[in-house]
Amino acid sequence: MSTEAARTGGAVTHSPAPRKLTALVGRQPLGIVMAAPYAVFLAAVFAYPLGLAVWISFHRYFFAAPGAQVDRPFVGFSNYTRVLGDPAVRQSFLNVLEFLVINVPLTVVLSLVLATALNSVTHIRTFLRVAYYVPYVTASVALVAVWLFLFSNNGMVNNVLGPLAPNPSWLVNSGLAMPVIAIFVTWKQLGFFILLYLAALQNVPKELYESASVDGAGPVRSFMSVTVPGVRPATTLVVILATITGANLFTEPYLLTNGGGPNGASTSPVFLMYQKGIEQGAPDIAAAIGVILVIAVLVISLINRRVLERD
Amino acid sequence: MLDSTPAKRRKGHWLSFSALLLGALVFLFPFYYMLVGSFKAKSDPSLKGLVPTGLTVHNYAQIDSRVNLLRSLVNSGIFTGAVLLSTVVFGILGGYALARLHFRGRGTLFAIMLLVQIVPFQLLIIPIYVMIVRTYGLADSYLGMILPFAINSTAVFLFRQFFLQLPEELFSAARLDGAGELRILWSIALPLVRPALLTAVLLTFIGPWNEFLWPFLVTKQTDMQPLAVTLANYISNVAGRADNPFGAILAGAVVLAAPAIALFVAFQRHFISSDLGSGVKG
Numbered sequence: 385m386s387t388e389a390a391r392t393g394g395a396v397t398h399s400p401a402p403r404k405l406t407a408l409v410g411r412q413p414l415g416i417v418m419a420a421p422y423a424v425f426l427a428a429v430f431a432y433p434l435g436l437a438v439w440i441s442f443h444r445y446f447f448a449a450p451g452a453q454v455d456r457p458f459v460g461f462s463n464y465t466r467v468l469g470d471p472a473v474r475q476s477f478l479n480v481l482e483f484l485v486i487n488v489p490l491t492v493v494l495s496l497v498l499a500t501a502l503n504s505v506t507h508i509r510t511f512l513r514v515a516y517y518v519p520y521v522t523a524s525v526a527l528v529a530v531w532l533f534l535f536s537n538n539g540m541v542n543n544v545l546g547p548l549a550p551n552p553s554w555l556v557n558s559g560l561a562m563p564v565i566a567i568f569v570t571w572k573q574l575g576f577f578i579l580l581y582l583a584a585l586q587n588v589p590k591e592l593y594e595s596a597s598v599d600g601a602g603p604v605r606s607f608m609s610v611t612v613p614g615v616r617p618a619t620t621l622v623v624i625l626a627t628i629t630g631a632n633l634f635t636e637p638y639l640l641t642n643g644g645g646p647n648g649a650s651t652s653p654v655f656l657m658y659q660k661g662i663e664q665g666a667p668d669i670a671a672a673i674g675v676i677l678v679i680a681v682l683v684i685s686l687i688n689r690r691v692l693e694r695d
Numbered sequence: 696m697l698d699s700t701p702a703k704r705r706k707g708h709w710l711s712f713s714a715l716l717l718g719a720l721v722f723l724f725p726f727y728y729m730l731v732g733s734f735k736a737k738s739d740p741s742l743k744g745l746v747p748t749g750l751t752v753h754n755y756a757q758i759d760s761r762v763n764l765l766r767s768l769v770n771s772g773i774f775t776g777a778v779l780l781s782t783v784v785f786g787i788l789g790g791y792a793l794a795r796l797h798f799r800g801r802g803t804l805f806a807i808m809l810l811v812q813i814v815p816f817q818l819l820i821i822p823i824y825v826m827i828v829r830t831y832g833l834a835d836s837y838l839g840m841i842l843p844f845a846i847n848s849t850a851v852f853l854f855r856q857f858f859l860q861l862p863e864e865l866f867s868a869a870r871l872d873g874a875g876e877l878r879i880l881w882s883i884a885l886p887l888v889r890p891a892l893l894t895a896v897l898l899t900f901i902g903p904w905n906e907f908l909w910p911f912l913v914t915k916q917t918d919m920q921p922l923a924v925t926l927a928n929y930i931s932n933v934a935g936r937a938d939n940p941f942g943a944i945l946a947g948a949v950v951l952a953a954p955a956i957a958l959f960v961a962f963q964r965h966f967i968s969s970d971l972g973s974g975v976k977g
């Protein structure tokens with residue numbers, strides 16, 4: 385390969401590079417150089433850790449001083465059986481399930497309805513959009529601070545509800561802690577999903593609405609029979625991304641409910657990974673929880689695609 | 696047909712407009728509460744607490760006396776700035792290569808990039824912690840904080856989509872004129888996608904600025920912690936001893952929230968659905 389060809393990325397093929405080399409590196413090998421930092425990044429921060437997580441989960445792994453030679457024996461599935469036999473872990477997975485059952489339908493319905501409404505509105509459009517996006521761009525830690533005071537025992541919500549206030553209060557009530565977290569996250573993330581649906585709505589052909597209207601369909605009917613099917617690929621994406629958000633849950637239970645109380649009712653698997661892996665020095669157990677979570681997310685994503693993309 | 700007369704339609708529009716407005720106010724309420732609460736001398740959980748009276752900056756002084764706000768802000772700035780710089784430089788290069796250059800491994804790289812979006816970062820924290828903190832000893836360092844976020848995959852994806860939208864003739868003409876790829880990227884492609892670049896920059900900004908879990912794991916020294924971690928520690932440890940913990944915490948929340956919101960409001964015109972939509976449609 386001539387240096388000239390390398391400089392122009394081999395795009396100008398007046399002086400043809402040897403065929404074999406082209407087959408090996410492609411027509412524009414400069415692309416390899418340009419994409420290399422990103423490829424190295426993915427290998428170092430994604431592929432290698434993923435492999436390492438699986439490796440750790442099959443060994444008895446503990447922290448040792450850097451450079452120290454320690455024996456980390458292969459233990460097969462024993463970390464997995466310990467994880468699956470631990471009631472706290474099972475509880476945390478059930479908590480995420482509860483989170484998803486509240487968060488996902490709420491997210492899909494609210495973001496689609498709000499996106500449809502925002503799409504047609506003409507007055508103070510900017511203000512309305514900003515209002516719905518702002519929680520998404522704001523740090524969870526900052527927003528958690530507000531909710532902490534709104535939903536604490538003598539917070540504003542209970543103050544307004546008076547005798548109707550739940551007892552025990554929201555965040556220390558094992559039946560209510562997770563729903564409050566699920567609603568917090570729905571509110572926080574909704575702006576992003578509205579944005580996705582707004583983009584999807586631009587691709588629904590206008591003629592479909594016109595013919596629906598000619599057929600006598602009202603706004604509700606045309607929403608159900610034109611908009612909802614029209615944005616189905618976006619719905620698949622929204623459900624998958626919302627599921628991933630649920631699997632990632634950490635900051636909210638950690639700060640809102642002091643790490644997952646009451647009685648573990650809002651503990652999340654990632655919180656357990658932190659507690660067992662880093663606080664208690666059992667990274668092998670934590671890695672096994674992580675691998676199970678990844679598999680669960682992949683399975684849910686596949687099922688969701690199958691169900692939603694079926695015609 | 697009967698229910699879509701102009702009068703009825705207009706009524707329907709006003710109905711949905713009012714509902715949207717009401718929803719927007721509900722969405723913004725916690726922000727109002729945060730701001731007013733941060734300037735209140737005393738915590739008042741009744742509805743009267745929402746009226747902005749008896750305002751003071753004492754809460755800001757209070758939290759600043761307990762944690763080093765300025766130092767935390769600087770840490771957040773370094774963390775976010777480095778991630779932005781690295782993502783913009785390497786993301787544009789990678790995005791351009793993925794969109795416009797035919798090289799071996801392009802398909803594989805793109806497939807891995809899509810996969811990365813499905814496997815969430817939080818699930819990799821244990822091996823990444825083992826690598827960065829235990830193996831390389833990068834605890835309490837900016838490098839350790841930055842590394843896992845150094846290139847934002849979503850941003851690379853957006854860059855690729857932007858470059859993909861440009862017409863191919865533009866590139867072949869430039870190549871015929873003898874321009875190198877870097878020159879084409881710098882003088883032709885980049886200027887054309889400049890408005891869209893802001894979307895990617897804004898999206899990249901909110902990641903590290905708002906990130907809590909990773910810097911929380913990697914920094915134990917308080918003078919290395921970004922603001923999100925400082926504030927979280929303040930909420931769970933220190934606040935109980937302040938004379939108005941309510942106001943002090945909300946003051947910290949305002950300082951943490953303000954830069955992202957200000958940037959977003961200033962550039963919200965660029966934060967448009969079509970850019971993001973093209974990014975996620977693949």
